[in-house]
Amino acid sequence: xxxxxxxxxxxxxxxxxxxxxxxxxxxxxxxxxxxxxxxxxxxxxxxxxxxxxxxxxxxxxxxxxxxxxxxxxxxxxxxxxxxxxxxxxxxxxxxxxxxxxxxxxxxxxxxxxxxxxxxxxxxxxxxxxxxxxxxxxxxxxxxxxxxxxxxxxxxxxxxxxxxxxxxxxxx
Numbered sequence: 001x002x003x004x005x006x007x008x009x010x011x012x013x014x015x016x017x018x019x020x021x022x023x024x025x026x027x028x029x030x031x032x033x034x035x036x037x038x039x040x041x042x043x044x045x046x047x048x049x050x051x052x053x054x055x056x057x058x059x060x061x062x063x064x065x066x067x068x069x070x071x072x073x074x075x076x077x078x079x080x081x082x083x084x085x086x087x088x089x090x091x092x093x094x095x096x097x098x099x100x101x102x103x104x105x106x107x108x109x110x111x112x113x114x115x116x117x118x119x120x121x122x123x124x125x126x127x128x129x130x131x132x133x134x135x136x137x138x139x140x141x142x143x144x145x146x147x148x149x150x151x152x153x154x155x156x157x158x159x160x161x162x163x164x165x166x167x168x169x170x171x
Contacts, residue, residue, distance in 0.1 A: 051075070054086065055162050062115035063138050064156055069094045069104060069165030077112065084112040086122075092165025098158035101126045102133070105171040115139065124171065127152065 055065035074087040086108040108122035116137045123133040135146035142153045
């Protein structure tokens with residue numbers, strides 16, 4: 001009788017432990033859906049889902065790797081809408097080899113496509129005054145920025161190197 005009770009107890013304890021472990025996994029999944037965008041990367045890291053570095057993601061979509069500042073390491077990409085949200089610790093400005101400058105807000109959004117980033121929010125470029133960039137398109141030789149309805153083309157080579165940003169007070 002003791003042997004039977006021992007086996008029943010061991011079985012019950014094993015089942016209970018499996019339920020608790022499963023419950024912990026469910027809790028982590030639930031936490032993932034309830035935290036804000038800025039902390040999802042941490043939950044994904046805990047769950048073992050590592051995202052690609054941003055420069056690699058940009059290259060895979062035909063965009064230059066240095067389009068965003070070095071500090072932009074956290075991003076979200078919606079697989080359904082292709083909406084890319086890039087989180088940067090603070091507003092910053094990046095100078096490129098060709099003399100151009102881009103200014104980034106702490107959150108930059110856009111719709112990612114092959115060789116393009118459309119519906120851009122959170123990026124400005126200097127053209128006499130700072131003006132909002134609304135789209136970015138890239139081909140083999142050039143990067144084309146749409147600013148106030150006007151396209152400005154620049155050498156792609158200048159945007160292939162990831163550069164650090166300088167913190168600015170205002171976007």
